[in-house]
Structures are given as structure tokens and as C-alpha cells.
Amino acid sequence: MTINLNNSNVATRENRIGSITGYIGSLSDLAGKSECGTLKGCSRCFSQSSTCLSSCALGQLSAIRDVAIIHHGPAGCSVASAGNYYLNKTMAKKRGVTNDTVYVGTDMNENDTIFGSTDSLREIIIEVNRRYSPKAIFVTSSCATGIIGEDIDSVVDELKDEISVPIVAVHCEGFKSRIWATGFDIADHAVLSSVVQPPREGVSSNKINFKNFYESARPEIMEMFAKFDLEPVFLYCNSTVEELSHMSESLATTCICGTLGNYLGNALEEKYGVPYVRSINQCGITGFETWLREIGKVTGRSEKIESYIEEQRKIYMPQIEEVKKELKGLRAVIGMGPGYTFEVSRVLNELGIEVVWALAWHYDKKYENGDVPPSMKYLLDNGIDFEASVADQQNFEVMNILHKYQPDLYLSRHPGSTVWAIKNGTPAVYVADEYMIFGYKHTLEFAYSILNSIKNRSFEQNLAKRVKLPYTDWWYKQDVGTFLEEAN
Amino acid sequence: MTYKIAVASSDGVNIDLSFGAAGHFDIYSVDKTEYRLTEKRTAPTKEESKAENICGDEKRECNSSCSNNKSCGADGKSFPKVEMLSDCRCIICKKIGFNITKQLEKKAITSFDVDCTVEEALKKVTDYFNKIDNHISLRKSAE
């Protein structure tokens, strides 16, 4: 097993699981090869901007309440602090709590890159601690600090004696990995190595660690789980350090997205014996029921869960069958992280929509324990196949595909991506919220979102008629794989 | 801290072999920024690989007979060439298949695919690792 909590530098996702970026083929190809580990990926000779891994890592950590993030680097790296401030205040207000988390930068300048700035960093950490008394401190590096050899680990180690709260170094030297979702693992690693405590003696719990993004479905999940005598503890948005320290005592860990949660889930299982619920995502009917049943199995609540499923099916299935009639025959292209692309493909299939191309931004060949991702396995087992590419958020490939396939619909989860489909005249649905397809109710809502997007095409047709897309005609005539350098 | 670098070169002067094509690897032992050739390792042949029931051909198209076998990747075994080099910190070749790169990375082995002389590559890589290990800036020094 590859999880080593004593090392501050988590092996990047590419290292650990054998992820790839840059692949074109069919889904069964991708999956089949994944089982044998023979996947050929390619690197690119032209690429566009995608995402910084620190956005994922620090987006997670900075959502924890009353902590401090000290992002050591030039001002650009800590720009995320502005958005984080807004999110924290709004999300705390929504839950009815307060959040005094601070996210500061160190405005590294040219002198710092020549002479180093570990002394200043030390002083900054002490000052932040004095000002805000955070419950934990995460000190992050950046590309610039990595390149100049700043020894963040030593600074943090020395301060461990002076600072009474957990303080941990978080390594975000971006040039070391191209697959952005690594950030989630970095965040998990930081929390596991500094905050999570071994389980207390004699504590029994009905808690489930529930890893998600922005807990929009929290009230309904709490209500549902209460029926099964389970209490979900949502992470990391609005989590407290206290709460997280007791994650090792929970009955199980589950997450809203495989990519997001597999490091944490596996580590808690390996180190503390907290079972990790491995299942396809809760998207769509099959997803939701499979997931619930797996939880039932792991926590011993199967009976209660079965009666809940039966009850809910009576209410929702007829409505879903109704809307399916209007969705039949639609063709879609999907572009999302792998945790979602293959899940959403399954749901679209359930709703009778054909997926003509799926772009998974990167692809985890295997999850931590060596199995093929469950979502992939499900598709293969059920004979669902379509063209797939692993596009690493490369916009020019997405546009090329949309131009060739002219689907009825484009679905994506990442900011900046759906707008391009719309300009192409393709209706787009921004599957932003992780609960958008959660359970019966939201699957029905999702079906209607799609239907409504198709029904009223005014916005995109108006825009598409007038705007010019930024690519040359030459590019549209090329093969999508033009810029992939052949792998051996 | 000393470590090893494996180089795929036919003549010891140029990096001119891909990982797949390399019949042997020159192993250099490195101490800070000093390196010297200490051994030549021969890659296992196809026959040897077959005997171990492990697929030794990196370029093949995977077909159903292989997936029935399920004896590579899925159960953690990597190609014999990769196994052979598992005590190295870094591999340098002209070209390395993505698949191999992933297997190497699982073992925390860095790989570079470059087109230059052995000396240039070793100089750059050992300099880089030396700086990373000792927290020295990678800033280009004025010459």
C-alpha cells in the first residue's frame, strides 16, 4: 500500500495511481487496458491552461473553520484567498455558524527568490498565530518556493515546539504534476498527518465521515440518515478541527466523488480500520441505490435502507419515467473529472440519453487498493461503450469534438468550459453542484434541467449567431489527436 | 546520500535508445554531483519474461488472452525491466512509453526522455537532484 503519512510530500497522483492525461479511444479500450495496466497515454506539444493543484488542495483546507493557511509564494498564488474569504463567510452564514479562517500570502518578491525568505516566513507564521489564534496552521509552498529550494519543512518543524496547535507543511510545487486533482490528496494527507487523532477508548459512534464540496444537500441528507440512525459529518466545508480529529472513530467514510475521497477513505481504513464505502457515485437511481446498500452493508443498517428505497421509488420512479419519454434520443458530450464523467454517463444512459463522447480530464487507472474505478467497471459490465478521451481540460480538443459531433447537449463541471459549448450553439448544463444528480429527487430535477435547457435554446442560439469562436478554420479540420505526441 | 541513475545508451556517449529498445542499461552511481559508471545491467529477454508468466513486451496491444491472465499491472507486478531498475532513483532514455513512466513512478523513480549526450544529461540531472536534496535554489547562476 502506498500511503505513508510520515512523509510530508504525498506522491503525486500520477505517481501513485497511474493516472494519465492525453488519451483517445473508446471507453472499453480505456477500461480494458486499465485492468491490465497497459494504458498508453501521450504528452502534448501544444496545450492550453488548465488548473493549479494548489487550488484543489487549499480550496479544501481553507474551508475548515478557524484555521490559518499561509501560502508562501508570490501574490498570485494566494489570490485564491479572496474567493475563499467570500465562500467561508457565505457558507458559515448558511449553516448558522461563524468561520474565522484566514488565508494569507507572503507576497514573495525578487529579493526573496535570490536570498531566500524562511526567516520572514517564520515571523509571519508567529504573527498570524498571535493575531488569530487559529486551531491549526497549514503552511503551503508554491512553484516559486520549490524552485528556489525554500525549506518549509524545517521552518514548520522548528515551530512545532513554539506553537501549541497542529502546524503542518503542505507541498504544492505545481511543476511536479500535471493532474490537478492531486490537490485533494495533498489536503487529505495534511489533515491525516496533523489533525486526525487515534480513536479514543470506549467511544462508540454512529457517525459517517462524508466528504463533499459545498454541502448543499446537507439538511436532506441529515434527515435521511437519521432514519437509519446514522449521523453524517460533512468535510471539509464548515468542519471544525475538533470534529476532524475524531474521524478515526467513525463507523465508515463515504464521499460524493471518488476522485475527491479515495485518499482519505483508504488511509482511514488502512490506519484506523474505518471502512471505506467503495461504490459507484450516488448519481442517478442505480448509483444512489447501490451506494445506500453499500452503506447499509458496511454499517449494518441494510433493513432500514431497503424500506427507505422502496418508499422513495414509489414516489419518484413514475415521475422519472414520464420525463424520460421526452429525453429519448438525445445525444450528449461530457467533460468532467473522471470521478464524474463516468458516473454521469451512467445516469444519462438511465435517462435514455446517448453519450457520443466523454472527456475525462484525467483518469485514475486504479484507485488506491488496486481495483479499477467502480464507475468504469459498471459501464463495462453493463455493455455501455462510447468514444472517450482523457483531455486534461484542453479546450481546443473539446471544441473540435463539439464541432464534429454536434451533440444536443454538453455537460461539464469545470468553470469556463460550458460557455464554449454555448457559443457553438450547443445547449450546456453546468453540473457544478456535487448534489445536482443526488438521489431520486435531484435526478428528477437534473432530468428537467436538461429538458428545459433543450426546450429553450434562445440564449445560446442568439449568442452563437453573433460570436466568432477563437480557433482557426485549420484547427477544425484537424484530427483531435493532432497535438498528442505518440507514446512508445 | 548516494543514488543510482540508469541510462539507455548504445555507445555510452549519446542517449540514443528508447526504454523498450534498450538491451542493457548503464548504471551510474552518484554522490552529490559526482557520478561514475559502476555497472552495466542486461535487460531480461522475452523468453525469461514468458517463463515468469509476465508480459515482457511493452508495445503490444492488449487482447483478451492477456486480460484473462491478469498478471500485469492489475496485481501490482511491473515489467521485468522496471523491476530490474527498482534500486535506481532516475532513468534517462531517448523515449519512454507512458505506461513504463507510470510503473516507474509507482516506485518513486523519476524518468526523463531526452535527446542529448550522456554527459549533458547526467550533469543536469545530478545538479538538479543535488539542489533539491539540499534546498539549494535552482536559479540559473550567472556564468
Added chain:
Amino acid sequence: MAKLLDKQRYKCALGAMQTVQAITRAIPILHSGPGCAQKLSDGTGSSGYFSPNIFPCTSINEKDVVFGGVKKLHSTIENALKVIDADLYVVLTGCIPEIVGDDSEEVVSQFDKAEQLESFENEGGDPDKFVYKPVIYASTAGFKGNNYKGHEQIIDAIIGQYLKKSDKRQKGLVNIWADVPYQDLFWLGNIREIEKLLSEIGLTPNSIFGYNRGLDNIDKIAQAEFNLIVSPWVCLKNMKKMEKKLGIPYLHYPTLPIGAYETSKFLREIGKFAGIEQEKTEKVIKEHEDYYYYLIERYADLFLENRVINKEFSVVADAQYALGITKFLANDLGLIPAKQFITDDTPKEFRENIKDEFKKLNYNLQADVEFETDSYKIHNEIKAHDYHGYPLILGSYYEKELSEKLKGNYLNISWPVQDKVVFDDFYAGYTGGIRLIEDIYTVAVQRFN
């Protein structure tokens, strides 16, 4: 020395990519990590013909660090020219290549006119026809400064690598340099409004940022009679460079004109500098002032009988807005400046002059101004000051919670902005002043006392 950026107000120099994005059909090509573009873009208003997902980027990895990334940069530029349909390509270098020593400038020089590398004519024309597309370069590593500096770097690059001195001068043509695109919330509307005002007094404005302003406008720069810089300090060094290289003089007007008092002063000064007939300028001014004061008079009851807006205010913003708004609130609305805070890390050589500007208020009022990037200190000062009533605070989203605690009246006018959506609204000029009044009093009427 690294400093504590507590609640930061600016981005790094690579934020200059937004300056490039503001020039129609210009695209930045980043020699940086894969995530810089998305990180430095705002969530709202960053789309358009080009958006950050479109920016070509070398996505530097470990191999590029060890063996150099110039080959990759070359191939990225070469392919960007083939794939992306733009008029101007601006290569920007990030932190890593500048430290490890990639000679990006040399790579870019290979795409000079002399090489005539392939570009593809795109309007249904002959695919074998070659068209020259300019490729320029700016050194914008994050640690070189913040995005105000980065903005100046872009203009510098255009002046140094693209513009040529011209003997031709177009009468009345004036280049306008004001707000920093995307950093200043009202940049699009403000620049348009300043253009409009200049047109009214008979000048021909030229600007390179925003709707329909791109390479054609850049090509006109060298023929202008003068440069007009409306800013306390940003772009001043670009003006000096243009004076030297292109022989174009400049008029430095440090205050963004908001409201009647300052805008009339603004028009008079420009009119004088440009040799416009005084009568003509005065006619334009009178027409605007008549309408402006009609509105003020009509709403006098709002000003005088509102129970919630007290006299003292603080602005927390960059030098541009801190100065512009302070002068407006004091000289137009008769309010009293408490302490003002400038958060753009103004270079030291400009600070004295800017402080002096804050002392030039009516009735010998002098506003106390502090240059500070640490918001903790700013907030402590605001908390410590007695505003003798509800404080009026115009600042960034970070000031919202503070204002609520102090029961103040708060308006989000500087970055980061979360509380409003602005497309092309503006605060510049006569109309802009009215807009600002509307916004302030909309806040005020949310409560009675």
C-alpha cells in the same frame, strides 16, 4: 522581504494576462505552470472571445525545469499561431522559467517578422497565404511585482517591441490611459466615458482596451498629439518611455474625475493643454453641469434629510479610486474624509506626490492617507477611529464584515468585489458621479436610522 499579505488586494505580475485579454483579439501565451491563468482570473466577466481556458500555456513540468523549457515554448507559440485566431500574441513568462533561466526573449525573437513563420489567414481565404502576426514578450514573473506593475509591463512591451516612431500626427488624436482592466471594477465603462467627454470637446480619443479596441488602435498610438494619463501613478513610466521613443508629450491628470467638480476641472485642463477654444470647453461643461445640478437639486431632500449618512468616510482601494472618490465625496458632496487607505503597494517614489493630492481639498481640508497592504492593520485603524456617527466605508469585500460590526454604510467598489455585478457601469465623469451617489444612497435607504 516577504510580507504578510493579510486579505490581499492585488495579484502578481502575471495578472498582466488580463491586460492582454482586454485588448480585442490579443491573446497571452503563458510560459508557466498549468494553473496560473485560471487562478488569476475572476469568476465573473472573464469570458469573451478569449477566456483563460483558451490561453496557450507551456504547462511547465519537472523535465522542463531540469532540461529547460525553450523547445516547448517554441512549439507552443508555433502551434498557437496555427490554432488560435488572434491579431496579437503576447508571451508572458511566469516564476519558474525566469528562475531556471529559460531565454524566452530569444525564443520570441525567432517569431520576428524576418522569419515569416506560418500563420493562417482565416476569413475563408487562401490557406496557403501567409499573414504576419506580431508576437511580443513581457517578463511578468509573479515575484517581479503585482498586477499594476504587470499592466505597465505589457504597455512597455508594446512600446518597445511593436510601436515605431511616426512623423505623421493626427490632429486632435489623444491616447487615453486610465483604469487597469479587470483589476478596476469599472474599467470598461470609465474608459468609454472619458473617451466620450474628450469627443465632446472636439478631440479624437484613442484607447486600446475593451470593446472593438485592439491592434488598429495600437497602430494609431504613435500618431497621437499627446498621451492623456488619468491615474495617480500607474502607467506614468510608460508615458515617459513614449515621450522618449515616439516623441509624444503627455498630460498627467492624477485624479480620476468623478462628479461635476472634478470633471469640469478635468475638461478645462485638457482643453487648455490641447489648445481647445475655451468657449467650446465651457459650453460642454455648462451643459453637463446644468443637468447634473438639476438632479442634485431634485434630490436635495435625500442628501439633507437622510438620517443614516453621516459626514465622515474612509476609502480602502488602490490609489486611483482612493483619490478619485475622496475628492468627489469631499469636493462635490461636502463630506469629511477620515483616514484613507491605499492598498496597491504604490512604489515609494510616487507616494509623496499622491499624499499631496489628498491635501488639495476644498476649504483647506486635508485627507490623511496611509499606504498599507496589511488589512489587519487597516481594519484596526478603522475600528479605532471615531467617525462620530455611522462610518461610510467604500472598499473591497473584506470591509463588509467590518462595516457591519461598526454599523457602517458600506459599498463594494474595489477588488475583490462580490457584492455587485458590473458590466459597463462607470463612476467617471458627470454621469459617473450620479451613479456613485445612487449606489451610496441605495445602501443608506436600506435602513431608516
